[in-house]
Amino acid sequence: MKRIGVLTSGGDSPGMNAAVRSVVRSAIYHGLEVYGVYQGYQGLIAGNIKKLEVGDVGDIIQRGGTMLYSARCPEFKTEEGRQKGIENLRKHGIEGLVVIGGDGSYMGAVKLTELGFPCIGIPGTIDNDIPGTDFTLGFDTALHTVIDAIDKIRDTATSHERTFIIEVMGRDAGDIALWSGLAGGAETILIPEAKEEFSEMIERLKSGLDRGKKHSVIVVAEGVASGEEVAKQLKEAANIDTRVTVLGHIQRGGSPTAMDRVLGSRFGGHAVQLLLQGKGGRAVGIRQNNIVDYDIMDILKEPHHINLDMYKLSKELSI
Structure with missing residues (x-):
């Protein structure tokens, strides 16, 4: 293998730039040429592909977002669109591709691999909802953003003796809500994986009021x-007055934490090694602090699991 490509797809997440940097520099270290595909699969179809040198990825490890940009691309879901993408890759002599993104991005990597073009997936999403890995790129940074917001909102909740509701991202996965809620001392955490009875939440809030508690924080996943x-x-x-804060896309931005910078660097280096070994259709992950890889199709078939023991603990601590 002489040339490889790298793209980012789907929602951006802090740490993607660290992964891009690692792919580019690891590949060049091992004698490969690297090409960046801009605007994800849309750029792949449009032929928006440029050779990257060592200096092109300088000073990006500390930046959030993705220097390669991202875009939605319905055309890539068609056989014709995918073939056009492969033609553009081969036009540049690219023989393997690293795809950084979530499950939708992984599906694109699977389709390309099935057409004979080897791809490696790196999990980049703040939702932490990719099976086969303990953590995804961007999750830790998003947590820090949310926890910082919870701490500040709690100051106001205490001052005004009110209940505050904080809505966080997580359409199908409650990891952000669970981890940030537990770390932020939230009295109630609502996640898609554990449907709490509404009456139970009210009883918990009333119990707090009865013992003299004058403020509460509820963290709810948007799902x-x-x-x-x-x-x-x-x-x-229950005639309980509340104030609502929707954190929205602030959760996706910001300088990545040390964990996400290191994780992106380790993921990128491992992805390059897999391509050097001639492997495709693999997904990179981390398990018990060891970098691992799995068949990407097996990952897509697995459901996302949340740590329900942590959820039970959060309820015990919120008495």
């Missing part, structure tokens, strides 16, 4: 309900 919906239910069912 359960919106913050406004939870606020409306609390008002109607």
